[in-house]
Amino acid sequence: MPCYQQRGELPAKRHTAFRRPDGGLYAEHLMGTLGFDGPASLLYHIHRPTQILSSRLLDHNQIVEAADESVRMRHFRTAELKEVSSATLDRTPLLFNRDVVVSIVRPQKTDEFFFRNGQADQIHYISQGSGVLESEFGLLHYREGDYVVVPRGILHRFCLEATPHTMLIFETPSYIRFPSRYLTREGQLMEHAPFCERDVRAPEELKCNDQRGEFRVVVKQRDHLTETTLDHHPCDVVGWDGCYYPWALSIHDFEPITGSLHQPPPVHQTLQADQFVLCSFTPRMLDYHPDAVPAPYNHSNVMSDEVIYYANDQFISRSGAGFGSLTLHPAGLPHGPQPGKAEASIGGKRTEELAVMIDTFHPLKVAESAEALEDPTYGQSWIDP
Ligand SMILES: [Fe+2]
Numbered sequence: 001m002p003c004y005q006q007r008g009e010l011p012a013k014r015h016t017a018f019r020r021p022d023g024g025l026y027a028e029h030l031m032g033t034l035g036f037d038g039p040a041s042l043l044y045h046i047h048r049p050t051q052i053l054s055s056r057l058l059d060h061n062q063i064v065e066a067a068d069e070s071v072r073m074r075h076f077r078t079a080e081l082k083e084v085s086s087a088t089l090d091r092t093p094l095l096f097n098r099d100v101v102v103s104i105v106r107p108q109k110t111d112e113f114f115f116r117n118g119q120a121d122q123i124h125y126i127s128q129g130s131g132v133l134e135s136e137f138g139l140l141h142y143r144e145g146d147y148v149v150v151p152r153g154i155l156h157r158f159c160l161e162a163t164p165h166t167m168l169i170f171e172t173p174s175y176i177r178f179p180s181r182y183l184t185r186e187g188q189l190m191e192h193a194p195f196c197e198r199d200v201r202a203p204e205e206l207k208c209n210d211q212r213g214e215f216r217v218v219v220k221q222r223d224h225l226t227e228t229t230l231d232h233h234p235c236d237v238v239g240w241d242g243c244y245y246p247w248a249l250s251i252h253d254f255e256p257i258t259g260s261l262h263q264p265p266p267v268h269q270t271l272q273a274d275q276f277v278l279c280s281f282t283p284r285m286l287d288y289h290p291d292a293v294p295a296p297y298n299h300s301n302v303m304s305d306e307v308i309y310y311a312n313d314q315f316i317s318r319s320g321a322g323f324g325s326l327t328l329h330p331a332g333l334p335h336g337p338q339p340g341k342a343e344a345s346i347g348g349k350r351t352e353e354l355a356v357m358i359d360t361f362h363p364l365k366v367a368e369s370a371e372a373l374e375d376p377t378y379g380q381s382w383i384d385p
Contacts, residue, residue, distance in 0.1 A: 007206040008239030041242025047232040064368040075378035079324030093367040099275035113216035120171035124148040129165030138203035174274030199253035209233035256284035281355040295345035298336030304359040311354040
């Protein structure tokens with residue numbers, strides 16, 4: 001996973017007395033995942049992060065499944081979603097199972113509160129917009145095409161700059177990491193990986209806020225949202241070090257792997273969770289064997305549901321899907337190129353497609369809130385005209 005970083009002031013030895021200018025102790029704070037076995041960081045706060053004035057349940061935050069549970073090809077036009085206020089509270093869930101929730105949001109303004117997801121790691125694909133992720137670890141600038149990964153437990157807020165702003169969000173109770181086949185035994189990304197550590201961006205600037213007052217933090221846990229109020233600004237860290245922090249990787253820094261014949265989806269893999277993989281389809285040369293059919297062959301997802309988000313409108317094997325489309329091809333049904341797409345792909349030299357895919361190992365349910373975005377004709381789009 002992301003490698004060791006340090007920012008700000010630190011004591012020479014961990015777990016030793018580290019004092020503020022007024023003589024009091026900085027509050028040392030270990031934050032990590034997988035108990036004490038996963039990546040972790042040590043942070044030094046001016047105030048104790050435990051100084052919580054009050055807590056109240058804000059929302060039960062339950063996702064309701066759509067009434068039609070039939071297994072079929074689905075297409076949701078997410079570009080039709082209206083803009084909303086909050087990047088945190090106004091997300092529209094689209095698909096879900098116990099391993100992952102896929103939602104989308106088009107926020108218009110920066111939240112006045114902070115957010116901590118205590119039950120899930122989050123990948124935010126920034127489909128439109130740019131801004132700064134503010135967290136206890138400092139400021140991380142993000143832009144269109146970034147995957148902004150916020151491991152669970154990290155308090156944060158998206159400070160919006162360019163609008164419109166669209167984020168596709170994957171939340172998972174497992175933890176997000178690089179595929180193990182890209183890593184050396186010591187954890188470094190290998191030469192054949194489609195990106196390297198230089199492409200992974202950690203928070204650049206540590207901004208320490210020594211402010212007293214009431215600061216709201218919305219915490220997600222047990223699928224509920226709770227509002228807690230602290231008696232100080234939560235981003236009051238003077239220094240941190242470790243391997244646990246929010247980070248960003250641009251889809252445009254994913255260097256595609258191509259071949260003379262069709263390369264299967266694992267060459268596009270970018271990230272890994274326990275029960276799904278995330279792949280990036282980026283502009284690339286097409287297959288260069290003289291008789292190659294660059295469009296993918298029909299295939300049966302024997303064990304996985306396939307979800308594709310179209311980040312532009314250039315996808316080689318699909319018609320009818322455009323920017324913002326999200327398709328679900330469920331396990332149990334074969335899928336493949338639509339009529340004419342295989343033939344049309346022959347002789348092609350390049351594709352400009354940009355898409356994000358997840359393959360889940362367990363079936364997904366469709367959320368009721370996705371139904372209003374559905375294209376009801378999609379399931380028949382493989383029929384010859
Ligand atoms: Fe597929």
